[in-house]
Amino acid sequence: MLSHEKNALLTQCGPAAPMGRFMRSFWIPAMTAAQVPSADEPPVRLTLLSERLVVFRDTQGRVGVMEENCPHRGASLFFGRNEEGGLRCVYHGWKFDVEGNCLEMPAEPATSRMCQNVKTRAYPARIAGALLWIYMGDAQTVPDLPAFGFIGQPDDHLYASRWHQECNYAQAMEGELDSAHVSFLHQELNKTNPDPQALTGKYFQEDTAPLWKILPNGAGFMACNGRSVDGDKRYWRLNQFLLPFFTMIPPRPGDAQLVRMWVPMTDERSWVICVSWRPDGPLNEKELTAWRNGENSHRKVVPGTTLPVERLDNDYLIDRQEQKTVSFTGIKGIRAQDAMVTETAGPIADRSREHLGSSDVAVVAMRRALMEGATQCADSGQPHPAAANAWLYSVRAVQAVLPGDQSLEAADEFLAPARATPPSPTSTH
Template sequence: MLTSAENELLCRVEGDSPMGRLMRRHWVPAILSEQLQPDGRPIRVQLFGEKLVAFRNSDGEVGILGEFCPHRKASLAFGRNEECGLRCLYHGWKFDTDGSVLDMPSEPKESALREKAKHLSYPTREVGGFVWTYMGPADLMPDFERPSWAPQENTRVAIAKIELPCNWAQIMEGQIDSAHSSSLHSSDMRPAKGEATAKDDHWVRPSTDKNPRIQVQLTGYGMRYAAIRRPITNSNTHDYVRITTYVAPFTALIPPNSSYNVASVIVPRNDTSSYFHFIAWANEDKLGIETDAWRKFCVLVLGDDVDANFRPIKRNAGNDYLQDRDLMETGHFTGIPGIPNQDIAMWESMGSIADRTQERLGASDIAIVQFRRLMLEAVQEFEKSQQVIGQVEPKLPQAKLCSYQGVVEKTLPWRMLGASDEEVAVLQGLEEDETEKEMAGAAA
């Protein structure tokens, strides 16, 4: 469990909070590219409690500006997006994607106010189905790099999205927690002989083991951990290993199946709400899945399960997520359709910010404990030295990071499974450093 102070440090992201300032030093996946059309309606975005508006201009360029016009603070979300600028309805002030004033019809033409009234804006990039933004100090902006789920320009990416009324950390812990999948998702992750595969309405994996052994490997970008289970066949000589990779602070790479890789991206909206993205991506040897089919599989269909702003339409805490008790009587474990919806019911039931001071953790929670320790130490180090997790040497490109699943011989060390050649070299170096520290400590 955590102390109350540690829980606050982990969860709070608004204003001058240490975790929020740390996260702002990363490029943030702010909004889906599909939400913005040239000269289309501006979209409200909230990140770390800051209210913003995103728009795509006539030339297809994206701007992310402060939501409220610098003139009289009317919302630019009502503005006219036209002729390569966003015009406030109140007095007609017009801004480009960089926040510069293009027109100020309410002021005399000779007024110098236009040069002085540059509006708050953040830089943007578009990759992997997202518009990204950087919200930290301009002179410390890191180079933008491709994310793990879009390592190449032609990577096939399908994204399901939903806005949730709970803190980012309990969602991320749900993505890192492998043990829960054997219970909560047992109707959608079914045991069967063979390899892990994706069917139209469920996944198959080669194990009935509900008690995985959890082992963690810390890295410079976050951590990798293995959930090791008994496979259905050859359990005396083999293990079924699922490796989840946490890329701090926003991304969890979930073990893949035969058709596509899986990732989760959690972006804090404010202290008590978050944007959750569930991603299927594939290239090279995997076929992938189309966006509409992926959202149907997740039961997060746009216009049916979520509205145009990706807020839930049907299922929420007020109606118990339409849990079907009759369906449970016939064998469905939760009575809630869709893997994400099952998770959402659990996350939201913890409250807007989970109270970690009252928990009783067990052996299956080792990865959760390590995640909390990792991020608390990362934010404390940031406060002390301005060192940003994932941005110190030896640094690996995110596009080289991945997860892993497979049945392997028990004698095969899991720590290098699924790692690229570049990552293997770094991981071996980290292990050698840890061995030297242990030996030095023993000698002392």
């Protein structure tokens, strides 16, 4: 349970809110690289942390991310012309480069120096790991990009997608950290997946009340949940949470790695950005086809949009007959099932009315880490240490079946890939 004040602290991410300022000390993933327009193509709109922006690429291919409204009299630059080296407002022809500098003011006399004194708000942007990243914080302290394993991988090792969700980012992310729901929400009624570690496999039915441990990882924590399986064994899943909104759930052996990002669009809507990747080779056609169809780790959207097919305003296309015979929910797609339970709590859930149990341990830890981070950032005026230590993000989510009496903390081999590697003293990383 959270008071109304704490709920506001957790969920409000505009420029003046403590959580909003905290998040702006990190690089923020905004869209897939494929969604960024090509050089000189028309700009696209982007709402991020309650700011309305436009994204374009200039003639040289540099990416520009700037405030949507023209600094002259506020017309939308979405309708602007992307011309030689900059974006031109169609109202009076003011033109801006990717850094927000005003290049031309053709409605002013040739002798006017006004152009040199006007700048629009523009943010540093980078393309890495199949994503566009934006830094919206203090220009004096631009950190390194977080050292996720997928950054720097060849293009054919990566697949990224983005869709939107009709609720606050924290609420959407809670669904990812709460492993206990898998035994219910994603259950199939008419069959059991032969792979016991699949979300619809038998391990999730054998023990529906996992044991929880929270192990710090430097930028957040590992949400470790262990189910009693096969008599005397324990099936451990170590989900990663990394400030401010990154999660990883463990892949099954042989499956691609996965990082998900729960980015505030506004306080009542979120971007869900998902990167699947392989460290050791290209993705295969079978998995790519499934993801492009919005299956498994990715979500089915209306082609060419970020609008999910199964969504709040069509009751997620629930089939009540299938709910009796095929699946626990009658809703197709694991991602749509997750969205249904988080979105239907309302755009911003009233956490003063909830009743948390022991299965909510990771949810509580996540809220606490975020609220402490935001408060610390507001009190000190400094970026959070996680933002300044990119290497902390070089972790993986892992899973394994261990002997029931094995101490998790002592399972060094199992934990090794879940821990970040500090840079060597000679590294400039």
